[in-house]
Amino acid sequence: MSSLSGATLDAISLLAGGDAQLWGIIGISFRVSTTAILIAIPPSLLIAFLLAYGRFPGRRLLISVFSTLLSLPAVVVGLTLYLVLSRHGPLGDWRLLFSQTAMVMGQIVLCVPILVAMGHSALQAADRRAWETARTLGAGPLRAVLTVMHEVRFGLFAALLAAYGRIIAEVGASMMLGGNILNYTRNIPTAIALETSKGEFAQGIALGIVLLVLAFILNGLLHYLQGKGRFAV
């Protein structure tokens, strides 16, 4: 118990003292995950919209596929992309393995199903009259799509926060695709795994605190937005 409290105090002093290595790891984590989610948002929302408003063969199957992919294990994504990006894989010539780009790719694969499935639910719950009113008021298809998305913005923000929460805390894909290289691909979850295996609990706890604070902020935002969404209807 005393070692835990001691490690926690050390962790807080590391965070407060602005430890360069620690904050570097935090920076890489946020940079990689933010890049991944920004790339994933436009196609995911477009797919979600097509699934909610389009009528085409295989639509229901696609919805089931994306719902199933919600529970896709991160290490399976890591393993699959590892095989694709490794020297003898189909994209081996791109030499992306053990880079931040590879980590971004893995995180995109992980967050797209969340954005699509939750985005689809939010858009499907939207009032059909929103689309029809937009069109009858002269909006082109793109403006009408953006209007409907604005109407369900709280649901879409919830999808975004859930996806971000998932990818910033995943360890399997980042470890396999990034290789946990210090100052390059070491992010919060892979650093926690490494420091814990070395018995260096202070840095692990410090990074854990950052993740917990982030989870708390994301959940707080989620509850706030869900509340706003309920009253806004």
Added chain:
Amino acid sequence: MSSMLNLQFNNLCKRYRRRTILVNLDITLRDGECTLLCGSNGAGKTTLLRIMAGLEKPDLGTIDFGFGQMKWRRCKKTLQEKIMYLHQQPYMFDTSVRKNLAYALPSGLSNAECSQRIDEALEWADLRRLATAPATNLSGGEAQRVALARAWLRIPLVLLLDEPMANMDQESRLRTHNLLRQLKDQGMAIIITSHDTMQFQSLSDRQLILKDGKISIELSTNQAENVTAFPLAQTSLHDTA
């Protein structure tokens, strides 16, 4: 208002699974003409309006804007641009009344022009005190006035209203009636569906009664007034409807 309107919908057919809604229905719309469309529940009034507004595809039928017969699919975009459909409960975007009105403005206007046009629309529909209110919190009558103000800003060739005065109090009905009268006087062709023919008699130029997927009776306002003057005839009319 643009040039003379002579918009024809010909041979419209629509089925929902095994249920026939519209059968070879023809209807012509003209500038400044107000048509009251009556019929029992499920007669196909709303379906007809939605097809005319380009929101629902008919199984068969052609549309003639005066340039020859065209299939619905080919002129769907034109229908959506030229014809405005107002739902029974108009949809209000989740923002202020002012921004709801701004949505109806054509693109290319400067900020000052937009602001001026919106102010005029607020004045026209007596919505000035609600300008910054959230549009989703409006009463049914107020929302209907916002929807009509959007039509006033957009100036469509045809305005389609689905039961515009359902669940409205007397004051709201009067206000809505006045606004519709002004839109009609501007030359806008209007179609109103309603069960209450008396309410729109002074506004409408003709009444169409939809039955078995077709327009079974077409009455001018004078004929309609005579029908409503004779209780027996009115009963048979309502039976038909």
